[in-house]
Amino acid sequence: MHLPEDDGYTLRTMCEGSVEAFELFYERYAPLVMKVALRVLHDRMEAEDVCHDVFLEVLRRGSSYDPQRGSVSSWLAILTRSRCLDRLRKTRRLVQSEQVEPAAELAALTEELVLSRLRKDALVDSLQSLPANQRTAVIGSYYGSQTHRELSTEWNMPLGTVKSLIRYGLNHLRKQMEKRGWAAESDAPRKEVHK
Numbered sequence: 001m002h003l004p005e006d007d008g009y010t011l012r013t014m015c016e017g018s019v020e021a022f023e024l025f026y027e028r029y030a031p032l033v034m035k036v037a038l039r040v041l042h043d044r045m046e047a048e049d050v051c052h053d054v055f056l057e058v059l060r061r062g063s064s065y066d067p068q069r070g071s072v073s074s075w076l077a078i079l080t081r082s083r084c085l086d087r088l089r090k091t092r093r094l095v096q097s098e099q100v101e102p103a104a105e106l107a108a109l110t111e112e113l114v115l116s117r118l119r120k121d122a123l124v125d126s127l128q129s130l131p132a133n134q135r136t137a138v139i140g141s142y143y144g145s146q147t148h149r150e151l152s153t154e155w156n157m158p159l160g161t162v163k164s165l166i167r168y169g170l171n172h173l174r175k176q177m178e179k180r181g182w183a184a185e186s187d188a189p190r191k192e193v194h195k
Contacts, residue, residue, distance in 0.1 A: 134169030
């Protein structure tokens with residue numbers, strides 16, 4: 001089948017599924033589309049991607065081409081330029097988000113470090129305000145990693161007394177942390193109960 005030189009006819013025939021019409025249309029307009037894309041993008045691979053996208057869009061929307069609004073070449077040039085600008089905007093957004101994310105991560109990390117330091121300072125102050133025997137029991141149990149039984153043996157003290165000192169110490173520690181503005185549930189030391 002030989003197609004006439006009428007671009008509108010070639011476009012319509014191509015959109016109706018003619019492989020020959022597509023090949024002819026591509027042969028005629030690929031150089032134009034590529035030239036426009038290269039001029040806007042200044043990158044051959046990106047321009048080739050846009051060229052591919054443009055011809056796929058022409059296949060999908062070619063039937064909407066209106067010859068009253070301009071030539072096929074003008075329509076393709078505008079379509080190509082538009083796709084190139086879309087691609088540039090998308091690339092710019094990606095670059096900006098990549099630059100913002102590390103800054104946001106750094107800010108979150110810095111905030112977490114500051115909060116952690118403030119929490120530790122509040123915990124140290126709260127521990128210092130405990131009666132000496134309760135402070136020793138809490139520190140020995142939670143920070144010395146000793147079992148209640150080991151503390152009882154080391155201090156030559158009944159096991160029940162050691163457990164009471166730890167329990168009272170933790171209650172007072174929680175109250176001290178609350179006075180300093182820290183929720184006891186997230187800041188008090190945690191350890192399994194040792195029998």
